[in-house]
Each structure stands twice: as C-alpha cells, then as structure tokens.
Amino acid sequence: MKNVLQRLLLISAIALVAIGANAHVITECWVTTTDIPGSASGGEFRFASAKDGKIITIDKANKKIMAIDNNGMTELFDLAEAIEAYYGAGTGAGTGITVDDAGNILVGTNFPNAGSSTDMIIVSADLQNTYKLQITLPEDISAGRIDQYGKVVGNMLSPEGAYLWLAITANTKVAVVKIANGIQVQDYSQASLSVKVDMNSSTLAQPALWSVAEIDALVDGGKGSMTFWSRNRGSSQNVYGWNEAGSEQVILSLIENSVSGATTKGAGAEGFATFSIAGVTYFVVPMSSEGDTRSNIIGIYDELGQLCATYGPEELQTGMGQMGSIIVETCDDYSVNIYRFIPGTVAYKCNFYDVASGVEKVEIEDNAEVEYYNLQGVKVDIENVQSGVYVKKGLICKK
Numbered sequence: 423m424k425n426v427l428q429r430l431l432l433i434s435a436i437a438l439v440a441i442g443a444n445a446h447v448i449t450e451c452w453v454t455t456t457d458i459p460g461s462a463s464g465g466e467f468r469f470a471s472a473k474d475g476k477i478i479t480i481d482k483a484n485k486k487i488m489a490i491d492n493n494g495m496t497e498l499f500d501l502a503e504a505i506e507a508y509y510g511a512g513t514g515a516g517t518g519i520t521v522d523d524a525g526n527i528l529v530g531t532n533f534p535n536a537g538s539s540t541d542m543i544i545v546s547a548d549l550q551n552t553y554k555l556q557i558t559l560p561e562d563i564s565a566g567r568i569d570q571y572g573k574v575v576g577n578m579l580s581p582e583g584a585y586l587w588l589a590i591t592a593n594t595k596v597a598v599v600k601i602a603n604g605i606q607v608q609d610y611s612q613a614s615l616s617v618k619v620d621m622n623s624s625t626l627a628q629p630a631l632w633s634v635a636e637i638d639a640l641v642d643g644g645k646g647s648m649t650f651w652s653r654n655r656g657s658s659q660n661v662y663g664w665n666e667a668g669s670e671q672v673i674l675s676l677i678e679n680s681v682s683g684a685t686t687k688g689a690g691a692e693g694f695a696t697f698s699i700a701g702v703t704y705f706v707v708p709m710s711s712e713g714d715t716r717s718n719i720i721g722i723y724d725e726l727g728q729l730c731a732t733y734g735p736e737e738l739q740t741g742m743g744q745m746g747s748i749i750v751e752t753c754d755d756y757s758v759n760i761y762r763f764i765p766g767t768v769a770y771k772c773n774f775y776d777v778a779s780g781v782e783k784v785e786i787e788d789n790a791e792v793e794y795y796n797l798q799g800v801k802v803d804i805e806n807v808q809s810g811v812y813v814k815k816g817l818i819c820k821k
Contacts (some may be wrong), residue, residue: 453735458766461765474525510530514532534567555605558606559599560612566591568591572626574586581603589627599611614647615668637649655692674707684766692747693708693720693762696705697758707721708781718767746762
C-alpha cells in the first residue's frame with residue numbers, strides 16, 4: 423500500500439482537476455531569470471541537459487560544465503584538462519551536452535568543426551573520472567558540425583551500454599550509436615534510413631524507445647531508424663518518426679499559421695523532448711504566442727496530436743531567443759520533471775503529472791479499518807476535529 427504522504431500528494435493533484443482520460447497537472451518547481459548565461463543568439467552558452475535537479479550547460483569559452491537552479495549558477499566540472507589530454511591543447515569545447523540514465527555526462531568538443539560530431543568526453547556521474555569517446559561514424563554518414571545531443575538511453579559506462587543519436591549537419595541519415603564501458607560498440611552502431619528533411623545545425627534526434635534491450639533488437643534487426651524521432655526548428659518544425667514499414671512520417675504536425683494574441687503551435691525556437699508514462703507517448707515543444715515572436719512557453723502533446731498542457735512563467739511570455747533546450751527526466755510511472763533553458767533569458771523546472779495513471783497507483787484495501795488524516799498526513803479522530811478538509815481512505819472529505 424502507498425504511504426500516507428504519497429496518497430495525499432495524489433489526492434491533492436486530483437482535487438485540482440477533473441479526472442478523465444487526459445487529466446494532467448503542471449506544477450512549477452522553480453524558475454529564475456537572474457544572471458542566466460548566454461544571449462538570445464546563444465553565445466558561449468547554447469544548449470543544456472539536466473542532472474540532480476539542476477540544469478547543466480557548457481561554458482564553451484572557458485571549457486567548464488555549469489549547473490543552474492533557482493539559487494543561480496555554479497561550476498560543476500572543469501573540462502579544460504581532459505580536452506587537452508584527449509584532443510590537444512588547441513581543441514575547443516563543444517555546445518552539445520547530455521546525461522545518460524545513470525547520471526554520466528556526455529560533452530562535445532571541437533565546435534563548430536567536423537570533429538564536433540566525433541570527438542567527445544564522458545564525465546562519470548560522481549564527477550571523479552573522464553573518458554575519451556571518439557566516434558567512428560557509420561557508413562554513409564559524414565563528420566560535420568553538430569550543435570546538440572538528445573537524451574541518452576542507458577548507462578554509457580556499463581556493460582549493457584547506452585544509445586546516442588547524432589543528427590549531423592549536411593547529412594540525410596542519423597547515426598545510431600551504441601556506447602558500452604565508455605567506448606563505442608561498432609556492431610550495434612548504424613546509419614538510419616534517409617530522413618525527409620536534410621539535417622542542419624538545428625536538427626535534434628530524440629529516442630523513441632526507453633530500454634537498451636528494445637533498441638538492441640531493432641538495431642540488430644536493421645531497423646535502427648525506428649528508434650528515434652527528430653525535429654528541426656528552421657526548415658520544418660514538425661516532429662518526424664517511423665512506422666513499422668520503415669517509412670518516415672509526420673508524427674506531430676506543428677506548422678500552423680499564427681493568430682494574433684493566441685498561443686499557436688510550432689515556435690521557430692530550439693528545444694524538443696519526448697517521454698512515455700502510463701503507456702502514452704508525449705512530445706514537448708516550444709510554442710509561439712504571436713507571429714514569429716519566440717516564447718519560453720512549452721506545449722505538451724500526446725501521440726494523437728492533442729495538446730495536453732502548456733507552461734511558461736507568467737512574467738516571460740514573449741521575446742525569447744531561438745537557442746535553448748527542453749529536458750525531461752522520469753520521476754515515476756506517472757510523472758516527469760521538465761526543464762527549460764533559454765540562454766540569456768530564463769531557466770526553469772516544472773513537473774508534469776498524469777492524474778489518471780496516478781489514480782490507478784493508489785492502493786486501498788477494501789476491508790481495511792476506516793481512517794482519517796489531515797492534509798499534513800497526521801491521523802486524526804474524525805469525531806473530535808474542527809471543520810476542514812480531511813482524507814478518508816484516499817478520498818477527500820469535508821467535515
């Protein structure tokens with residue numbers, strides 16, 4: 423049985439909205455607009471990931487990994503020594519950064535040269551060790567500029583390994599790359615089928631599956647294309663994916679004419695993430711409030727293209743830059759944390775909660791003794807309490 427605090431949290435969420443097939447709650451965790459590094463065009467800070475409740479990004483000029491939360495920005499790790507040791511004193515840092523499921527950090531180097539798609543460094547989750555990761559790209563894929571990485575599925579430093587998807591400028595195929603024990607696994611790295619929209623520096627590939635075993639099976643079966651979705655803020659804002667026949671399709675249509683004063687789909691801004699909870703796949707994308715004005719608002723769509731929720735700090739609805747990232751981390755079977763980083767403007771964390779699936783997780787014994795709790799989780803004698811709201815066997819009641 424779930425403990426009382428978990429039940430109360432679930433019930434609190436239920437009280438906010440009507441329960442239904444598409445009942446969702448967005449809760450703001452923190453937001454900061456103070457001393458956000460970078461500029462509207464990105465500058466030395468362009469993209470980000472998330473780790474331990476913080477947004478992490480790269481200070482490209484000073485070769486440092488930085489962490490951001492509502493208390494400001496702090497240095498997390500100095501990359502300079504590792505970059506010099508692995509790739510030479512004249513090598514610069516990259517703009518790409520991502521975190522695997524175990525908390526290991528992957529960063530790029532050599533930006534904006536071709537080496538940015540092959541010359542990488544893994545920083546262990548405990549920040550104690552670094553590993554050189556030099557990628558050999560699959561046939562039919564050329565090394566080139568790459569600005570950002572999507573989520574890594576798995577543990578890059580484990581024998582089971584992890585997967586990374588590289589959408590490299592001027593290519594027509596995505597590189598599906600497996601990494602295990604800190605090195606590339608050549609037999610499970612391959613090129614995807616050709617994509618509909620040629621890739622440029624704004625293309626981002628994100629995983630469509632969430633376990634290494636599932637991805638292994640498809641890649642080994644020659645269907646690596648079906649392991650990812652992609653989006654490009656410039657030439658196409660839609661989300662593309664693959665069907666079982668191996669044909670690329672528009673999974674989420676985001677191109678829509680703007681309507682003055684109304685929130686519309688398809689902002690021409692960077693950022694795209696995806697997640698799956700309670701058997702439903704969701705896509706998180708930037709939204710625009712008017713014309714070409716970019717915004718820090720995010721829209722969360724389900725796999726049917728229905729808008730489930732939107733979020734954006736009230737004080738910052740318009741005027742955002744085009745750079746930035748959206749990052750998702752799974753909390754449990756029915757909720758995720760979503761982070762947004764826009765250089766020079768805003769950083770925030772919010773929580774997306776699927777109420778319908780959360781309700782299913784509440785376990786109540788039919789024959790258990792009737793008990794009452796206040797909203798602090800303290801058991802009370804219902805016959806001797808003041809008027810108020812109390813929880814009875816997981817149900818809200820009033821006295």
